[in-house]
Amino acid sequence: MISLFSPAKLNLFFQVIGKRDDSFHEIASLYQTINLGDFMTFQKSSKDSLTISNPLIPTDERNLIIKARDLFREETGHNFPIFIDVNKQIPIEAGLGGGSSNAASTLWALNNLSGAPLTLSQLALLGAQIGSDVPFFFSSGTAYCTSRGEIFENVTLPYTFEAYLYKPDFGLSTPAVYNNLNYERCNLHDPKTTLTSFLTGAPNYFNDLEHSALQLEPKLREVKEELTSYFEKVILTGSGTSYFCLHPKSENPPGKFVSAISRSSSWYA
Numbered sequence: 001m002i003s004l005f006s007p008a009k010l011n012l013f014f015q016v017i018g019k020r021d022d023s024f025h026e027i028a029s030l031y032q033t034i035n036l037g038d039f040m041t042f043q044k045s046s047k048d049s050l051t052i053s054n055p056l057i058p059t060d061e062r063n064l065i066i067k068a069r070d071l072f073r074e075e076t077g078h079n080f081p082i083f084i085d086v087n088k089q090i091p092i093e094a095g096l097g098g099g100s101s102n103a104a105s106t107l108w109a110l111n112n113l114s115g116a117p118l119t120l121s122q123l124a125l126l127g128a129q130i131g132s133d134v135p136f137f138f139s140s141g142t143a144y145c146t147s148r149g150e151i152f153e154n155v156t157l158p159y160t161f162e163a164y165l166y167k168p169d170f171g172l173s174t175p176a177v178y179n180n181l182n183y184e185r186c187n188l189h190d191p192k193t194t195l196t197s198f199l200t201g202a203p204n205y206f207n208d209l210e211h212s213a214l215q216l217e218p219k220l221r222e223v224k225e226e227l228t229s230y231f232e233k234v235i236l237t238g239s240g241t242s243y244f245c246l247h248p249k250s251e252n253p254p255g256k257f258v259s260a261i262s263r264s265s266s267w268y269a
Contacts, residue, residue: 005036006105007264008096010237010244013194016186016208025178028191030198033141035264038088042109045083054088054106064103067130075126078114089156093171095238103130104137137233143263144195158201162260164245168223172213173189177239180212213240
């Protein structure tokens with residue numbers, strides 16, 4: 001049996017470079033795992049089964065866990081039945097990468113239960129077939145991600161941080177946010193310059209997807225306006241709808257915010 005902590009991620013900055021010929025978007029982003037995550041258990045069994053504590057999440061082929069399981073079997077030939085249980089803590093449709101993290105955790109667990117036939121690099125390449133964010137979860141926990149997001153370069157930030165996370169009670173579809181994107185509202189500067197701002201301790205937080213998300217869901221604008229009355233910086237992560245908030249304007253922000261989150265390193269170490 002293997003038990004794993006499957007972490008959420010933040011996009012400390014998120015830049016859309018443009019649309020690609022394959023209909024995906026070219027992006028550059030600094031990804032960071034945090035100490036909010038799901039708890040997953042994997043155990044060889046007499047039959048396949050997947051249980052998830054959140055009843056709203058499907059347990060069939062629509063779930064990235066199942067896609068990861070089937071892809072690993074196809075790649076390696078290791079077909080033993082597996083019981084997978086997920087104690088879900090990461091909100092859905094939140095821009096926090098919960099599904100991608102679960103898929104990466106599944107690949108890593110199955111690989112170890114099979115005697116580790118694949119390297120981490122091979123697992124990351126396999127993960128890219130499942131989703132653009134999956135390979136990041138085989139990084140050190142802080143990584144500069146490019147292309148669709150599936151190419152990552154480990155980086156080390158010179159500081160730690162604590163933030164507050166707020167997830168409203170509604171979500172957004174990632175494809176809808178991208179389809180609604182106004183490229184004239186996207187940043188045009190060199191993303192490497194933004195990366196340097198984080199590496200030198202003067203971070204430039206932004207998210208090119210935010211204007212699209214706010215347009216699709218007007219209630220999200222109200223959420224941000226309220227949050228900015230309590231925090232100096234309020235940044236959408238991924239395609240939303242979660243905001244991470246930095247530098248409280250008072251010592252005790254309202255209790256409705258999720259407890260303070262902080263950076264975490266690679267989950268598989």
